[in-house]
Amino acid sequence: MIERYLLRYFLAVIDQGNFSRAAAHCHVSQPTLSTGIAKLEQMTGAALFMRNNQRVELTAAGTRLMNHARRIEREFNLAEQAVAKEPGGAPLRIGVLNSIAGDVIARAMVLTGLDTGIMVELLPGNERELLARLDSGRIDVALTLVRGDKSEAIIDDGYGVALSATHRLAGRDEIAAEELASDPMIVRRHCEALSATSRHFVACGVRPHFAFRSTNDERVMQMVAAGLGVTVMPMSYRWPGMARARLKDFELRRSIGLLYGARAENMSGEAAAIISAIAQALREAHAQGIRSEESP
Incomplete structure (x- = not known):
């Protein structure tokens, strides 16, 4: 089963443009984030990013996963909002x-x-x-x-x-x-x-x-x-x-x-x-x- 934090790491790399900014965004070290992405690639059986010194780009498999990952993350957030017990909403x-x-x-x-x-x-x-x-x-x-x-x-x-x-x-x-x-x-x-x-x-x-x-x-x-x-x-x-x-x-x-x-x-x-x-x-x-x- 793919854990939510792995999808968050994956989306952070897409949204931030590289691994270092993604790690800072997720409040983890870059090695931790890189290990998470490697684990996700192992679980999916496909490379998700093409890496070079300047930037990272999605592979075809990464693009397919991105659509599902965004939908899953959105549903998680909506579920959290639905059960929130904050004064005044x-x-x-x-x-x-x-x-x-x-x-x-x-x-x-x-x-x-x-x-x-x-x-x-x-x-x-x-x-x-x-x-x-x-x-x-x-x-x-x-x-x-x-x-x-x-x-x-x-x-x-x-x-x-x-x-x-x-x-x-x-x-x-x-x-x-x-x-x-x-x-x-x-x-x-x-x-x-x-x-x-x-x-x-x-x-x-x-x-x-x-x-x-x-x-x-x-x-x-x-x-x-x-x-x-x-x-x-x-x-x-x-x-x-x-x-x-x-x-x-x-x-x-x-x-x-x-x-x-x-x-x-x-x-x-x-x-x-x-x-x-x-x-x-x-x-x-x-x-x-x-x-x-x-x-x-």
Whole structure:
């Protein structure tokens, strides 16, 4: 019989992309996780991963097992929720894309009044992590990038340059990458547009000095406002002392919306009010960004 922890190790390798991150995610050592995967391969009689120095990829057998493993893990989570004896019921678990501004979520919590009678858990993550958690039942709703028709889109957001309000180009509606050739760049390492941004600057012949790298957007905006460098981020982001402008010829956009798990498919009452408040706060932040862009 295949034990549940082996399937969790297996799914963690898929979701995290390699064995070391999967081990950290599962709170075990890498040798322990590797031994577990080897045991699972022995039990199934097939290699599940193709390994190299850069990444791991699923074999055909691994792909077949993945579909069953995700379904089993989801059923386990639903069973645990069904028998949970928590005061006030199970908490509403909301996954939030790392690159959504933190003040938007904070504003949403203010709009709900935090007096809803149910507990809320916010779990940040990148797009892949949130989809995996949603699929396995570890979160109820994901506020994330949405694609296709299986989602409830809230906003469509573009990207632009963020620079200090005292920068020589502050006040411009649009800035070309070439005009930033002499400026240090701050890298938002978690941004889903990072690769596209890098390609755009390289195509424009700009190879900036990187003054700071971070996955913390609030810290990035503090450094931008202080004049340490410039960066590219969604236009809905605002910070005191930070100016915004469109990045010329950079047309990439993103849609942010809601994806629902099984427990949240028929959400109503206080839980639905919290989700509506988050959507409203996101729309307001986006509208404020649009008004700022259109201001003379």
